[in-house]
Amino acid sequence: MSVLYPRLLPGEADRLFEELHEHSPGSHTHMVSNHSPRSVFAATGGRRVTREELDDLRRTIVSAAEEQGFPEPPTPAQRNAFDQRTARILHEQSLMVPGEAAQRPVWAFLALVLLPDICVWRWPLKSGRGYSADRFKGLDLTRHSLGRLWTRAHVLYDPRSPEPYELVDTLGEEAADQIMTRRRSVAATPALVRAVVRGHRDERALNEVGMSERDVLRQSLMRLLRLLAFVGVDSIPENELDHLVRRVRAETRNALRGR
Template sequence: MSILYPRLLPGEAERLFASFHGRKAEELARFAAIASDRAVYAASGGTRASRDQLRLLVTDLEKVASVCGFPEPPGTAAKNEFDRTVARQLHERSGMLPGEASQRQVWAFFGLVLVPHICAWRFPMKNGAYNRDRFKGTDLTRHTLARLWTRAYVLHDPTLPDPYQLLSGLGEADLDQVMSRRVAVAATPALVRAVVRAHVEDGDTGDGIPARAVHRDSLRRLLRLTAFLDLDWLSEQAILELVREQRRESRRFIAAIGVNAADLEDPTD
């Protein structure tokens, strides 16, 4: 049974977010709380998270952020370490099921009440303002924490020695390009796992072709294929073979034409 988390009502979410502008991460730590009078719970479908569970979750998140340098601005390595560790923690310890994790108001509570300082640290202000998606959950693929739970859920593979090892298979930018394709790619968890697994398998082939170029060209090819292929009818092994074949095609193509900056751009451009 799922653990149910508080859901922040839209009006309160907007009020809190507006009050954060201009405040640094360490200042927002004073706004953090484990409860809000403007939060509600789903009427049924699970057990409500207790105050102790919420405190423990906050403590875990703060420990990871501290290890990664909070409140000092995080570098690339610190961001990657934070994302991978928190993704695993949220999926392992939150007790959420996909139905609860799909609720924007749940993640609004996380970002605006529970740990606003951590969201502000991970995604700092630009021009004195924060990006609302990172706090409010208007787009769950961009919310500071929702995107991490989803990655862990999709990439979790109990057949591996470490069920979460695929979380480190792609860098942040490349994994984000996969997960943000919600209909064409991320809607099929087996396809996401196959993309990451095939990328890890390739490793350094010694042919001088950048792994990122192969990944992004093959993702273009997969995006075209998923427009008319129903992957739900394929086994996980068949999907993995499909991805491997697209990577082989990409490697041959890139070897023939060479690599330039265009090969490293967003695959939907």
């Protein structure tokens, strides 16, 4: 049975987001709770998550943050390691189905009620600009501090692999963002996303002087986008998608050599 999560009402999400700015860095633990009187559940579709389960989820994610130095400011490598570990935790432990995970108020609750201190640590204040609403209120789930991680794990999860979450650990934040934000094209087909990530992983050893992984990934994605205008990939077997991605990456490398 799927699990339903509290959905924070929009006005309360706005209020709590403003409250983030009233606390100094490191003091947001005072905002933590496992419930909110200004949240609701979906009427049907599964059973409601218990407060004990929310506490367990929080403990596991806090532990992942502590492994990366929380509450001290994280390095880029620590942020990346936290994201990879937390993506797996959210996907494995939350027991959400895609329909529930697509609800922005669910992620607003998790970021602003259950885990505000962790999300502030991961996405700290920007000088002169405050906290980013996208990271906390769920305005865009491809940018939400936690929602984007569940989506990443769900798309990259491969039950055929001995380690089903292996592909989650392949991508750094920049590479994952390059792929997952193209949600209406490349990211719309999970099998294609997995093929792209496998190609990125398997060809790292081929990197040449003057040719960065970032350039190969970015340029190959642009080529795939043009190809997707003419080719429907939803019905293509995954092994053939692997061949397609490798061919596009080879063409990209040849083009970059000739620049």
